[in-house]
Amino acid sequence: MQIRIKLYASLRWKLFEEAEWECTPGQKIASIVEQLGLPRNDVGTVLVNGLHAAWDEMVQDGDVLSLLPRMGGG
Amino acid sequence: MSDNKMMSTDPASVVYQRCTIDLATGRADFAAVPCRNLEDVLGGFGRSFQILAERDIACAYSPKNPLILNSGLLTGTSVMTGMRSYFSGYSPLKQSGTGRPGAMWSTGSGNFGNKFKWTGLDEVIFENRSETPVYAVLREGANGPEVELKPAGHLIGLTGHAKIMALAAEYPDAHFAAIGPAGENWQNNYMGAVVMSTDNELKSGEPKSRFAGRGGMGSLMGYKNLLAIVAQSPDKLQKITPEIRDVNRDILKSGGSARFQPTSQGGGGGTWANIEVLQVFHAVPLNNFRPKGCDNVERLFRDEVEKEFDVATEACHRCGIRCHNNLFHKNEDGSRGKLAAKFDFEPLILFGSNLGVHNPKEVCDLIHRCDLLGMDAISLGTTIAYLLDYNERHPEAPVLNGAVFGDYDKIAALIDGAGRGLYPELGRGVKRLSEALGETAYAMHVKGLELPAYLPDTNPGYIFAIAGGHMSMGTHMMLAKEGKHSLDEWVQAITTGGLLQVGYDMIGLCKFVGVGIGHDLIVRAVKEAAGLEIASADIVASVRRAYLRGLALELRQGFHEHEEYTLPSQVMDDPNHKVTLPKFITHDFLAQLRERVWSIFKPEMEGLLPVLEG
Numbered sequence: 073m074q075i076r077i078k079l080y081a082s083l084r085w086k087l088f089e090e091a092e093w094e095c096t097p098g099q100k101i102a103s104i105v106e107q108l109g110l111p112r113n114d115v116g117t118v119l120v121n122g123l124h125a126a127w128d129e130m131v132q133d134g135d136v137l138s139l140l141p142r143m144g145g146g
Numbered sequence: 147m148s149d150n151k152m153m154s155t156d157p158a159s160v161v162y163q164r165c166t167i168d169l170a171t172g173r174a175d176f177a178a179v180p181c182r183n184l185e186d187v188l189g190g191f192g193r194s195f196q197i198l199a200e201r202d203i204a205c206a207y208s209p210k211n212p213l214i215l216n217s218g219l220l221t222g223t224s225v226m227t228g229m230r231s232y233f234s235g236y237s238p239l240k241q242s243g244t245g246r247p248g249a250m251w252s253t254g255s256g257n258f259g260n261k262f263k264w265t266g267l268d269e270v271i272f273e274n275r276s277e278t279p280v281y282a283v284l285r286e287g288a289n290g291p292e293v294e295l296k297p298a299g300h301l302i303g304l305t306g307h308a309k310i311m312a313l314a315a316e317y318p319d320a321h322f323a324a325i326g327p328a329g330e331n332w333q334n335n336y337m338g339a340v341v342m343s344t345d346n347e348l349k350s351g352e353p354k355s356r357f358a359g360r361g362g363m364g365s366l367m368g369y370k371n372l373l374a375i376v377a378q379s380p381d382k383l384q385k386i387t388p389e390i391r392d393v394n395r396d397i398l399k400s401g402g403s404a405r406f407q408p409t410s411q412g413g414g415g416g417t418w419a420n421i422e423v424l425q426v427f428h429a430v431p432l433n434n435f436r437p438k439g440c441d442n443v444e445r446l447f448r449d450e451v452e453k454e455f456d457v458a459t460e461a462c463h464r465c466g467i468r469c470h471n472n473l474f475h476k477n478e479d480g481s482r483g484k485l486a487a488k489f490d491f492e493p494l495i496l497f498g499s500n501l502g503v504h505n506p507k508e509v510c511d512l513i514h515r516c517d518l519l520g521m522d523a524i525s526l527g528t529t530i531a532y533l534l535d536y537n538e539r540h541p542e543a544p545v546l547n548g549a550v551f552g553d554y555d556k557i558a559a560l561i562d563g564a565g566r567g568l569y570p571e572l573g574r575g576v577k578r579l580s581e582a583l584g585e586t587a588y589a590m591h592v593k594g595l596e597l598p599a600y601l602p603d604t605n606p607g608y609i610f611a612i613a614g615g616h617m618s619m620g621t622h623m624m625l626a627k628e629g630k631h632s633l634d635e636w637v638q639a640i641t642t643g644g645l646l647q648v649g650y651d652m653i654g655l656c657k658f659v660g661v662g663i664g665h666d667l668i669v670r671a672v673k674e675a676a677g678l679e680i681a682s683a684d685i686v687a688s689v690r691r692a693y694l695r696g697l698a699l700e701l702r703q704g705f706h707e708h709e710e711y712t713l714p715s716q717v718m719d720d721p722n723h724k725v726t727l728p729k730f731i732t733h734d735f736l737a738q739l740r741e742r743v744w745s746i747f748k749p750e751m752e753g754l755l756p757v758l759e760g
Contacts, residue, residue, distance in 0.1 A: 080426060082413070117423070123629070143424075144417070
């Protein structure tokens with residue numbers, strides 16, 4: 073199955089802005105991030121179709137997975 | 147503290163060095179003061195607020211209102227970021243409905259804090275006010291710290307940076323805290339910042355100052371006719387032991403600080419990156435905190451700005467986090483030109499998209515003007531945004547120079563006028579301005595302190611911040627980061643982790659260390675650099691008491707526990723559906739939040755304040 077991955081700010085600078093991604097049915101978000109080669113600590117927020125999601129959630133065909141870097145500061 | 151290395155759990159065995167300077171007479175009294183509790187030991191606002199709590203202050207501009215300069219336990223040590231100095235007093239800006247001022251502190255880095263600590267002092271209390279403009283010289287003498295007040299007529303009217311450079315020519319081995327024209331015009335400007343020098347600034351001659359901006363401590367300094375403070379001492383860099391080396395390595399490697407580190411180090415590039423992340427939710431403040439869903443903020447993304455400017459990552463003294471993103475103009479030959487501005491999230495948004503200004507060059511110029519005049523970027527930017535909003539709503543009767551969103555030239559004139567004391571309507575902050583104009587719903591402040599660049603629609607935690615919305619209650623990104631929006635989650639966040647953010651404003655480290663105040667890193671740093679074994683639970687308990695003391699002090703100064711612990715009413719009455727995050731803040735939500743948070747806090751607040759005589 074295929075999903076679309078969107079990366080933002082420092083994650084985008086490291087890899088890409090947006091890409092189609094092949095994954096297996098039932099694959100969890102943590103596993104996809106690992107496939108991307110991104111350290112988990114670099115990812116602060118995960119969205120699936122615009123809604124906050126947890127690392128152990130599974131994606132569905134056609135989902136948009138957005139990965140945001142850690143935020144903070146003033 | 148000073149010359150005091152010991153292993154102890156008894157606060158009274160720790161002694162700090164205080165100097166009380168009567169600005170009216172010039173007299174200086176020195177005292178070695180035993181700590182009353184762990185808050186005194188940790189320092190910063192944890193100590194200064196106990197002094198403020200002993201005073202009955204009805205007006206910020208009163209001789210009885212002290213200006214307290216102090217350091218934290220780890221200021222001047224070799225622990226990374228250990229450079230903070232703190233300015234505390236009753237604020238001219240933060241004011242309750244009864245008219246009484248709120249207690250405030252403000253803090254910054256640079257190298258002033260180190261030099262101050264190395265003079266042998268931990269605390270200076272400036273009492274009364276001088277009849278004529280003076281500056282204070284604090285120096286290490288042969289027999290201990292020495293203090294001298296000197297005429298400051300030659301500094302009048304100079305920018306904060308120019309004051310620093312003028313004093314630097316006279317005082318080698320020193321660093322400086324100064325006010326700008328805004329602080330000098332304290333009658334008409336309540337948001338004056340304290341401008342602090344950095345090594346980069348003194349070496350390059352460029353205005354790379356740091357600011358203790360919040361709450362108008364620079365204006366209080368101006369009221370006292372104290373134009374600058376010189377801290378003169380040889381450098382006393384503490385030996386970096388293997389244990390401190392490990393602490394510093396862990397500060398860089400633990401992950402907490404990574405988001406602030408340069409992209410070239412694999413970091414997130416500082417707070418600047420927040421724009422792109424918040425824009426995913428259309429939650430970047432635009433036109434007075436009212437994003438429209440098609441916000442044109444992409445032009446302020448880092449890679450866009452890099453097309454026009456040379457972005458240099460720089461650091462405070464010996465700090466490996468290197469969070470400063472300084473923008474330099476590019477010369478025609480592509481080489482680095484003059485410094486344009488320091489780009490951080492707050493000024494970038496509050497002088498950019500929130501004023502409807504999207505051209506990076508124009509944003510740089512507005513930030514630069516505010517910095518040179520020595521004002522708090524958050525307070526000024528947010529107050530101007532309100533004015534522009536008002537003018538757009540009232541095209542038939544605009545106020546001041548009639549500026550509206552995006553009107554760069556007129557906004558620049560407003561900044562200059564506010565800094566020179568010509569626009570008291572702006573200089574006295576958004577609470578007073580909105581009340582004078584009779585439209586308070588979209589005035590973005592809580593308890594008289596202007597909101598930083600995180601939408602109030604996303605952070606009910608603002609109402610329990612005690613010294614500025616995002617620096618004294620660490621909940622400003624919770625919704626965007628985690629999506630949490632239930633009442634239980636917000637009560638939990640405010641009453642546990644959120645308030646502990648203020649611990650960094652006690653111990654002398656910068657919040658960008660990025661770990662919780664009870665983290666093992668902090669315990670190890672305190673043990674290795676200060677020689678004190680303090681358990682994590684004790685540090686956490688002390689920070690909690692200090693925060694609650696601040697909250698109790700707010701109530702004593704007349705802040706109404708329901709009416710003034712609220713958000714701008716636009717948030718509840720006219721929710722912004724362009725923001726794609728959950729909209730959960732209603733009047734009822736806030737009422738329940740207040741009830742539950744107060745029910746937890748109030749029993750703990752009992753006995754934290756001294757009983758005032760008379």
